[in-house]
Amino acid sequence: MYEQLRAHFEKKITLTDADFQKAVKFFVPKKIRKGQFLLHEGDIGRYGGYVNKGCLRQYSIDDKGEEHIVQFAIEDWWISDMYSSLTGTPAKYNIDALENSEVLSLDARSQEQLCLEVPVFERFFRLLLQGAFIAKERRIMASLSESAEQQYLDFQKAYPQIAQRVPLNQIASYLGITPQSLSRIRKEMVEKK
Amino acid sequence: MYEQLRAHFEKKITLTDADFQKAVKFFVPKKIRKGQFLLHEGDIGRYGGYVNKGCLRQYSIDDKGEEHIVQFAIEDWWISDMYSSLTGTPAKYNIDALENSEVLSLDARSQEQLCLEVPVFERFFRLLLQGAFIAKERRIMASLSESAEQQYLDFQKAYPQIAQRVPLNQIASYLGITPQSLSRIRKEMVEKK
DNA sequence: CGTCTATTTGAATGTACTCAAAAGCGGTGG
DNA sequence: CCACCGCTTTTGAGTACATTCAAATAGACG
Numbered sequence: 001m002y003e004q005l006r007a008h009f010e011k012k013i014t015l016t017d018a019d020f021q022k023a024v025k026f027f028v029p030k031k032i033r034k035g036q037f038l039l040h041e042g043d044i045g046r047y048g049g050y051v052n053k054g055c056l057r058q059y060s061i062d063d064k065g066e067e068h069i070v071q072f073a074i075e076d077w078w079i080s081d082m083y084s085s086l087t088g089t090p091a092k093y094n095i096d097a098l099e100n101s102e103v104l105s106l107d108a109r110s111q112e113q114l115c116l117e118v119p120v121f122e123r124f125f126r127l128l129l130q131g132a133f134i135a136k137e138r139r140i141m142a143s144l145s146e147s148a149e150q151q152y153l154d155f156q157k158a159y160p161q162i163a164q165r166v167p168l169n170q171i172a173s174y175l176g177i178t179p180q181s182l183s184r185i186r187k188e189m190v191e192k193k
Numbered sequence: 194m195y196e197q198l199r200a201h202f203e204k205k206i207t208l209t210d211a212d213f214q215k216a217v218k219f220f221v222p223k224k225i226r227k228g229q230f231l232l233h234e235g236d237i238g239r240y241g242g243y244v245n246k247g248c249l250r251q252y253s254i255d256d257k258g259e260e261h262i263v264q265f266a267i268e269d270w271w272i273s274d275m276y277s278s279l280t281g282t283p284a285k286y287n288i289d290a291l292e293n294s295e296v297l298s299l300d301a302r303s304q305e306q307l308c309l310e311v312p313v314f315e316r317f318f319r320l321l322l323q324g325a326f327i328a329k330e331r332r333i334m335a336s337l338s339e340s341a342e343q344q345y346l347d348f349q350k351a352y353p354q355i356a357q358r359v360p361l362n363q364i365a366s367y368l369g370i371t372p373q374s375l376s377r378i379r380k381e382m383v384e385k386k
Numbered sequence: 387c388g389t390c391t392a393t394t395t396g397a398a399t400g401t402a403c404t405c406a407a408a409a410g411c412g413g414t415g416g
Numbered sequence: 417c418c419a420c421c422g423c424t425t426t427t428g429a430g431t432a433c434a435t436t437c438a439a440a441t442a443g444a445c446g
Contacts, residue, residue, distance in 0.1 A: 068337040083327045126319045134276045136329035144261040144369040176337040
């Protein structure tokens with residue numbers, strides 16, 4: 001169950017067996033069935049976690065009741081409400097499962113404790129954060145400069161596994177367009193070829 | 194010249210005089226006149242820096258030659274091409290000055306060296322990065338769920354100093370709309386009141 | 387004052403949206 | 417196995433909002 005997590009850490013840092021064992025203790029395995037929640041808007045002190053298996057989404061709900069997806073996460077990704085866990089404020093997002101999933105969850109306090117006990121995790125999380133930051137920046141750039149069609153192509157190219165597994169209406173929400181529009185875009189793409 | 198920088202650091206970490214002196218050595222003060230560049234697309238190993246005075250923008254240019262602004266920075270902010278400096282690849286963005294400015298610049302290697310010599314900077318940059326990440330996430334959320342008018346209102350509220358100092362066409366570029374549209378939006382806002 | 391750039395305004399166009407409804411698909415229970 | 421239900425995807429028609437192209441006005445600066 002934890003081999004995958006270890007391999008994941010070791011992409012960014014090197015770990016002794018002892019340190020890895022210390023780290024593992026902070027993670028709580030959770031099975032989350034399709035439609036169930038890992039995090040609810042308003043929760044406090046929850047962080048999120050590492051996805052062992054399955055697929056989840058992070059989203060918020062606006063005044064009109066519309067969902068807007070900030071991020072998907074599949075195997076070997078992290079998903080969390082960084083803002084609320086860093087500031088200790090109530091969560092602004094929901095995280096729920098699009099497939100039956102397994103998550104190794106980590107709350108805000110455990111993450112801190114882990115960094116204190118095994119300082120190399122300070123580095124690990126910094127590197128994780130850097131990658132996440134860059135991805136967000138790229139997404140902003142795309143939304144500023146590209147057509148909806150181009151953004152959909154980019155998405156398919158950057159995250160092919162997600163594009164295949166996730167329903168079209170969810171991808172539309174991620175891209176900031178309606179499912180109807182995405183359906184039409186896809187149709188035109190087929191006709192062109 | 195460096196008091197402001199010190200105060201800035203001490204918002205996030207505590208520093209001895211000796212450590213601060215070590216840190217200062219890595220920064221190269223630069224005066225950048227309006228229109229001049231701190232970073233050009235294609236540069237390697239440049240990081241960016243801390244803005245002591247003035248106002249700069251970070252942007253890229255698309256296939257059609259259009260500029261798209263990812264970020265502004267005024268006094269007490271940082272501005273950098275994080276991606277290229279982290280990966281060592283050529284810069285994807287340009288950074289130039291909208292006003293005569295003073296920047297304490299730091300290249301990629303110096304930043305690394307600084308973290309090695311004064312480890313508490315590892316923490317400093319992590320915290321800086323967290324703040325930046327959260328800001329990007331918020332901006333994505335806004336672009337998914339809000340009208341152009343609402344995004345403009347948010348921008349004015351979040352960054353009032355910038356909204357006042359920066360020309361409308363630059364703000365339009367940041368928001369991802371044309372200057373004409375922003376002009377009309379602003380006109381309607383006045384008429385409503 | 388003249389030049390250059392930023393802002394505003396107008397008119398026509400286009401892209402994505404809303405509302406509405408049909409078609410497709412998957413799973414459940416009779 | 418088929419009928420039905422709920423949900424996703426597709427399609428159609430009309431609309432809204434931002435864009436483009438063009439031009440006039442306003443401001444900034446040497």
